[in-house]
Amino acid sequence: MRARRPGRGVRLVRLGLVLAVLTPAGAAPAAAAVAAPQQDGGSYRYWSFWERGGSGSWKYATQGPSVLRPEDGSVLGFRFALSENSQDAAKPRGSADFAAACADTGEREGRKRVALRLDFGTAADAPDGESPPESRTACASVDADANAAEALAGVAEPLRYNSDALLCAIDGYPSRGCGEQVRGEGGSRKDGRPGGAGDGGSGADGGGTGALGPVAGIAAGAAAIAVLAAAAVRQSRRRG
Numbered sequence: 001m002r003a004r005r006p007g008r009g010v011r012l013v014r015l016g017l018v019l020a021v022l023t024p025a026g027a028a029p030a031a032a033a034v035a036a037p038q039q040d041g042g043s044y045r046y047w048s049f050w051e052r053g054g055s056g057s058w059k060y061a062t063q064g065p066s067v068l069r070p071e072d073g074s075v076l077g078f079r080f081a082l083s084e085n086s087q088d089a090a091k092p093r094g095s096a097d098f099a100a101a102c103a104d105t106g107e108r109e110g111r112k113r114v115a116l117r118l119d120f121g122t123a124a125d126a127p128d129g130e131s132p133p134e135s136r137t138a139c140a141s142v143d144a145d146a147n148a149a150e151a152l153a154g155v156a157e158p159l160r161y162n163s164d165a166l167l168c169a170i171d172g173y174p175s176r177g178c179g180e181q182v183r184g185e186g187g188s189r190k191d192g193r194p195g196g197a198g199d200g201g202s203g204a205d206g207g208g209t210g211a212l213g214p215v216a217g218i219a220a221g222a223a224a225i226a227v228l229a230a231a232a233v234r235q236s237r238r239r240g
Helices: 008-022 148-156 214-239
Strands: 043-052 058-060 074-083 111-119 136-143 167-169
Touching: 043 167, 074 148, 111 148, 136 148
Parallel strands: 074 111
Antiparallel strands: 043 058, 043 074, 111 136
């Protein structure tokens, strides 16, 4: 005898249980998800590292300055700001054209030219008691196999690194601190955040999205079960 297939209501309840088990904390089924903004845990004050793409837009570098070996004609950027993470990091502001930056730096055999945009950020980004220098664009002429850190050192010494090789200061700025956490919103939100005035960014990589915490994820899973169970009851009543 052919086994009777479970009714639609039973299948819905089973589906709800599966969703509850498979849904990880912090992620909920779309039908039951309710996004709750995360509490602001503070921003970090640091130098971010960027590469200028062929379209003229900045993209966050996926390699550190000591690893990346730019080609001749490359344009690199460094921006000091308060940012929550790499997706929220403020891009370098102002123009960064290789031809203009390196117009007075001639080509030499065995060497390459790299344009660097150095954006020291805003007063809101600066540590207490310090003022950011004027942003500038420079052209480094370095050995053909030089990395980005060597190109930077050629135009913006003194540089300062911490014991973990994290870049802390360019051209001596800031004079202290290195990637420290600062409570509250960063100054880059007001000036230079991706898509902000004078930034040249599209704003597509800005932060600010909500997230589900562990409790919200569990509650959403329970809500999914409740919704599907109610549907099962209604289906059974129709059949009765």
